[in-house]
C-alpha cells in the first residue's frame with residue numbers, strides 16, 4: 246500500500262468502483278424497504294456560534310462521506326436513484342470570505358454525474374421532480390435545505406444503512422490502513438517528545454505535525470496525559486509546562502484519511518521498572534484478547550472475558566486478591582477498568598451500529614453492570630473494531646468500593662503506588678476475518 250493520503254492515490258482509486266457498487270446495492274435495498282425511489286444525501290453545513298457569525302468546525306454527514314471522500318463540501322447533495330449513475334450536486338459558492346471547494350478532481354469523479362452549483366438556490370433543479378418519492382438523509386436543521394422532501398432520515402432506511410456499515414468494503418479497509426499508518430507516525434513522534442521530557446502541549450504539537458493534521462482535522466481530541474492525568478479517561482487539558490518528573494505517558498490519538506479514522510492508544514513508562522512490567526503484562530493481555538477476534542464471536546463475551554483476564558492481572562500485580570469471579574461480582578475489575586472493551590471504527594470513531602441486532606433497528610443491550618460497552622454485536626467478516634482494555638487508579642471509583650464486600654479484595658497500598666502513574670490503556674484497530682484477524686495498528690507500527 247502506498248502511503249499517499251490524497252484522492253490521487255491509485256491504490257484507493259482501484260478499489261473505489263467496487264465500493265460504490267456495494268453502496269449502490271445497500272441503498273437499493275434501503276429504498277425498497279422504505280418504499281421510496283430516490284435517496285438524497287445532504288453533506289451538511291457548518292454551525293454558527295450563538296450570537297456570533299463564527300463558523301464552528303464543519304463535520305460532514307458520515308453518510309455523505311461513505312459515498313465521496315469530500316470532507317469539506319458543505320451545502321452539497323448526492324442523489325441516488327437505483328439503476329442510474331449517482332448525481333453529485335457540488336456546491337461551489339461565490340464567496341470571497343472563505344476558500345471555496347476547487348474543481349472536482351480525484352479518483353472518485355468517474356463514479357458521479359457531477360453538477361456544479363454556485364448557490365443553494367440552484368440545488369432544486371437537480372433533484373427528482375417528485376419529492377414524495379424521495380427520502381433525505383442528513384442533518385437538516387433548516388427546512389429550506391430539505392427542498393420539500395418530507396421523509397428525512399426514515400428509520401427503516403437509516404437502520405439498514407447503519408447496520409451495513411459495520412462490515413467494511415475493500416476501499417474502506419485500504420483507507421483505514423492508511424489512517425492507521427498516519428496515526429502510528431504520530432504516536433512515534435509523540436513517544437519521542439515524551440522521552441525528551443516535553444509538556445503535554447508540546448507532545449500534542451509533535452503528534453499533529455507528524456500526522457499533518459490541525460486540531461480540527463483530528464478524528465477526535467487527542468488524549469495526551471502525563472503521570473496522574475492518565476487516570477482521567479478523556480483527559481484533554483494539555484498542560485503547557487512539563488512536570489518535574491515525567492513518569493508515565495498515556496496517549497489516545499488517531500488520524501484520518503478521506504474521513505476514515507484510526508483510534509490508537511499507547512502507554513509508556515520513563516524509567517520505573519515495576520510500572521513498565523505492568524504495561525508489558527497489560528499488553529500481553531491485550532494481544533491475547535485480539536487473538537480471540539474472529540467472525541462469530543459475541544463481542545459482549547469478549548468484554549466479560551477481558552474482565553476475567555484483568556482480574557488475574559490485578560492479582561499478579563498485587564493490586565487485588567481473590568478469584569476472578571469474585572473480583573468481577575464485587576465490582577473490583579470494573580473500578581479499575583470502567584469503560585468498554587472497544588467499539589466499531591470507520592467514518593465515525595465510535596462508528597454507528599454497535600448495538601444493532603439486525604438491519605431492522607432492534608438493539609442488543611450491553612451485559613448488566615457494563616453500561617459503557619458500545620459494541621454488543623456478534624462479529625462479522627470485515628468489521629473493524631477497537632480492542633482497548635485499561636487499568637487505572639481512579640480515586641472516585643476505587644473509593645466507592647469502601648464499605649462494600651470489594652474493599653477487602655483491594656490492596657490499597659499498591660493502589661497508592663499506582664496512582665502517580667495514572668493508568669494504562671493499549672488500543673489496537675482490528676479487522677475481523679472468518680477465522681482470523683488483521684491488526685491494522687500493529688501492521689502500521691511495523692512499517
Ligand SMILES: [Mn+2]
Pocket residue numbers: 508587588631633672
Ligand atoms: Mn477507542
